[in-house]
Amino acid sequence: PFKIGEEVFMLLSLIDDPVKLKVVGHVVWVTPTTQANRPQGIGVQFSEKDGGQEARNKIEGLLGNALKSTRPTH
Numbered sequence: 001p002f003k004i005g006e007e008v009f010m011l012l013s014l015i016d017d018p019v020k021l022k023v024v025g026h027v028v029w030v031t032p033t034t035q036a037n038r039p040q041g042i043g044v045q046f047s048e049k050d051g052g053q054e055a056r057n058k059i060e061g062l063l064g065n066a067l068k069s070t071r072p073t074h
Contacts, residue, residue, distance in 0.1 A: 002027045002042050010044070012055055015062060024050035 002008070004027055012021040029043035046052030 001032070002030055004028065004030060008042075008044055014058055017058075021055045021058065022051045023047070023055045025052060 006027045008025055008027060010023045010025065012023055014021065024047045025044040026047070027042050028045045031038050031040055031042070034040050046056055
């Protein structure tokens with residue numbers, strides 16, 4: 001179980017990239033069990049350092065124009 005504010009270390013694999021990104025972040029929300037249309041899981045805010053900015057830039061590059069979409073996301 002994760003707690004709000006807890007530091008987490010992640011190894012992220014992005015689409016078609018064999019290199020795993022090392023990222024440090026903090027838990028910002030927790031859904032302990034599936035609720036309505038929200039699946040069980042946690043929300044993590046990437047650190048501005050410790051790989052967070054690099055990961056954010058790569059993810060935003062992959063998402064492209066989807067960032068401007070009005071469609072709901074998780």
